[in-house]
Amino acid sequence: MSFSESVQRIAVVGTGVIGSSWAAFYLARGFDVTAIDPAPNAENALRQYVEKEWPILEQIGLSAGASRDRLKFSSDLQAGLKDADFVQENGPERPDFKAKFFAQIDAYTPKKAILASSSSGLTMDVIQAECANPERCVIGHPFNPPHIIPLVEVVGGAKTSEQTIEQAMQFYDAVGKKAIRLHKALAGHVANRLQAALYKEMLYLVQQGVLSVEDCDAAVSYGPGLRWGCMGQSLQWHLGGGPGGIRHFMEHLMGPLAGLMKALGDPQVDDTLRQTVVDGVLTQAKGRSVAELTADENQVLIGLLALREKNGLC
Ligand SMILES: NC(=O)c1ccc[n+]([C@@H]2O[C@H](COP(=O)([O-])OP(=O)(O)OC[C@H]3O[C@@H](n4cnc5c(N)ncnc54)[C@H](O)[C@@H]3O)[C@@H](O)[C@H]2O)c1
Numbered sequence: 001m002s003f004s005e006s007v008q009r010i011a012v013v014g015t016g017v018i019g020s021s022w023a024a025f026y027l028a029r030g031f032d033v034t035a036i037d038p039a040p041n042a043e044n045a046l047r048q049y050v051e052k053e054w055p056i057l058e059q060i061g062l063s064a065g066a067s068r069d070r071l072k073f074s075s076d077l078q079a080g081l082k083d084a085d086f087v088q089e090n091g092p093e094r095p096d097f098k099a100k101f102f103a104q105i106d107a108y109t110p111k112k113a114i115l116a117s118s119s120s121g122l123t124m125d126v127i128q129a130e131c132a133n134p135e136r137c138v139i140g141h142p143f144n145p146p147h148i149i150p151l152v153e154v155v156g157g158a159k160t161s162e163q164t165i166e167q168a169m170q171f172y173d174a175v176g177k178k179a180i181r182l183h184k185a186l187a188g189h190v191a192n193r194l195q196a197a198l199y200k201e202m203l204y205l206v207q208q209g210v211l212s213v214e215d216c217d218a219a220v221s222y223g224p225g226l227r228w229g230c231m232g233q234s235l236q237w238h239l240g241g242g243p244g245g246i247r248h249f250m251e252h253l254m255g256p257l258a259g260l261m262k263a264l265g266d267p268q269v270d271d272t273l274r275q276t277v278v279d280g281v282l283t284q285a286k287g288r289s290v291a292e293l294t295a296d297e298n299q300v301l302i303g304l305l306a307l308r309e310k311n312g313l314c
Contacts, residue, residue, distance in 0.1 A: 003167035004174035011084035018118050019090035020049040025147035029175045030063035034072045036080035043073040081108040089117045103130035116140035123185040124157030134159035138168045141189050153189045155182035204265030213280020
């Protein structure tokens with residue numbers, strides 16, 4: 001039996017922004033889910049969130065046995081973890097807190113379970129430092145919101161076992177996520193670094209007065225961003241190379257591209273630039289609330305993911 005086949009109950013620890021989305025995702029994939037959060041209104045907020053997002057999860061497609069009734073809630077960490085086969089941790093992002101928190105999670109969870117942290121900014125070396133069983137601890141970093149965006153970045157710490165990493169990769173793949181393995185731990189993992197690299201140049205262009213915030217967003221989302229929704233940049237260059245594909249691209253276009261990389265800018269992030277971005281974003285939003293924009297974006301993302309699957313781009 002593979003590791004994923006042995007998983008029946010998933011504990012989602014911390015039910016804020018990311019934990020709620022993970023809980024909804026795992027319910028939709030047909031698991032028993034125990035959500036754990038000590039905040040006074042956490043259970044109510046989570047149940048409302050799952051209710052609100054369920055239609056979109058139905059639209060994506062529910063797995064056999066998926067049901068909102070399979071959500072249990074506990075405000076007590078020990079009680080909530082006692083029968084977990086897999087833990088997805090989403091607590092506060094503070095190094096001192098997270099290390100002690102993970103040591104507690106490790107102490108309360110059955111030994112065969114894997115303990116995955118959603119942490120965006122901490123390395124597993126820091127998180128597993130105080131655990132009695134650090135070999136079963138791994139980063140499983142999602143991209144927000146995990147009930148819609150497939151990407152999960154998997155990376156261990158020095159004490160994480162190879163078996164844990166392989167089982168975590170296999171588990172995320174089996175539940176329909178797109179898991180990628182990072183062979184080295186880096187601050188911010190990878191996807192956020194890629195966003196930061198692009199945004200650095202966007203801010204530079206805006207600060208230099210080359211174009212407005214709105215047009216800079218358009219330059220991404222009406223151009224390369226549309227293509228990135230289909231395939232990544234290296235595979236795109238294969239198309240950009242014409243019939244000769246990536247080999248032709250490397251011979252004829254990589255040189256100029258490498259030259260352009262040297263000309264990229266370094267913005268000074270000051271109050272004026274921040275205000276310019278705020279003004280530009282609010283102009284683009286045209287009075288639509290964050291919730292409205294999120295709902296609209298989610299619909300487009302679901303459609304895109306379905307089209308990718310239909311066309312074999314997954
Ligand atoms: N927000 C994002 O876009 C995003 C994306 C990817 C990963 N992450 C990571 O996910 C984790 C959570 O981030 P968030 O944005 O959801 O934060 P959040 O502040 O929205 O949620 C944190 C939750 O943890 C709960 N909590 C506090 N103490 C707890 C305890 N002892 N036991 C159980 N729960 C407890 C809080 O009540 C809160 O509901 C962080 O590690 C973050 O780096 C966040």
